[in-house]
Amino acid sequence: MAGNLCYAYAVVPFSPSLERAALGGVHGVADRPVALVRSGELAAAVSSVPETDFSQAALEAHLEDLDWLERTARAHHAVVESLAARTTVLPLRLATVYLDDTRVARVLEEGQEAFAGLLARLTGHAEWGVKVYVEAAPSAPAAPAAAAPAEAADPGRAYLRQRRHQHQVRRDAWRTAEEVVRRIDAEVRGLASERARHRPQRGRLAGTGGENVANDAYLVPHELAGEFRRHVHRAAEGSPGIRVDITGPWAPYSFAGPGVQEGAAPG
Known part of the structure; x- marks a missing residue:
């Protein structure tokens, strides 16, 4: 039976109030609510998405569907812009998908130095x-x-x-x-x-x-x-x-x- 995957939108500096201030009531791709996954001083904005639409095979098929791509891009962009109105944001590529929140947290931990450097470069811009x-x-x-x-x-x-x-x-x-x-x-x-x-x-x-x-x-x-x-x-x-x-x-x-x-x- 197909389950869910974890769709990642962006990396941001973690703030305890950011999830409520920037993401409260925001729905992302597949009309799913968006939350933060934290690792140290960083966080990633994520939402749960159906595997039937976001597995590797499904994504390859969707590349031929311009209407699907447009809907997904608009939802992705809306989440990123909501975050950008509140903090420095490092956007991730459209349809960046992981197995679960644990894998996202591991990616943040392993790339913490690189992510932090990029966020510092973009701050105030x-x-x-x-x-x-x-x-x-x-x-x-x-x-x-x-x-x-x-x-x-x-x-x-x-x-x-x-x-x-x-x-x-x-x-x-x-x-x-x-x-x-x-x-x-x-x-x-x-x-x-x-x-x-x-x-x-x-x-x-x-x-x-x-x-x-x-x-x-x-x-x-x-x-x-x-x-x-x-x-x-x-x-x-x-x-x-x-x-x-x-x-x-x-x-x-x-x-x-x-x-x-x-x-x-x-x-």
């Missing part, structure tokens, strides 16, 4: 996302100039000329966007503690219109967040056709550190 877009070009751009007589008599040549013009406009826009990215990095130097580069988003992930040129995350001290946003916006001034979106503050998903987000097979 939040993650901010900065995305740079080339705005979508008009669907029917005006011709660059009056066609030459030979081109007027040759629609194919006129078409090629227009296509060359469109490609040049796009290349110029991308160069401008790349320059904006360089200016942003220069502007926030000294304000952000770290930067993480992510792959530009495409298709539905890109959100609103335009081509995503840069998709970066910055680790910013709380007291410098307003100045950071102002400097990012300033870097994009005077760049028509370029859009910069700033999102945050977020829990520091992009800065959880190597090894910490390695998923643990039930065991």
Whole structure:
């Protein structure tokens, strides 16, 4: 008969009041209540989840189910953000699952030095996302100039000329966007503690219109967040056709550190 497994969301510094203050009434993945498992000065936020959905085989099958992944990611994120509003949080990878609370406590004990070091590095910081877009070009751009007589008599040549013009406009826009990215990095130097580069988003992930040129995350001290946003916006001034979106503050998903987000097979 299938039982339950232990789903882990994040590692936090232990505080006697944290479970009630941050997790009271919070339901996580599979609509299960969330609690803390303590080991020394550390704790992990966990909930019980059904083995039928979170065994290794079940998780592999769920990777093909986008609706399931979205529900699980939203629930996972909600728990992490609830903790981040109260304390320093080290997010764990989606679907980090262990056999039981005892195994979670052992992982905390064995990794105590590494976890404590990462939490110290993240204390007083939040993650901010900065995305740079080339705005979508008009669907029917005006011709660059009056066609030459030979081109007027040759629609194919006129078409090629227009296509060359469109490609040049796009290349110029991308160069401008790349320059904006360089200016942003220069502007926030000294304000952000770290930067993480992510792959530009495409298709539905890109959100609103335009081509995503840069998709970066910055680790910013709380007291410098307003100045950071102002400097990012300033870097994009005077760049028509370029859009910069700033999102945050977020829990520091992009800065959880190597090894910490390695998923643990039930065991």
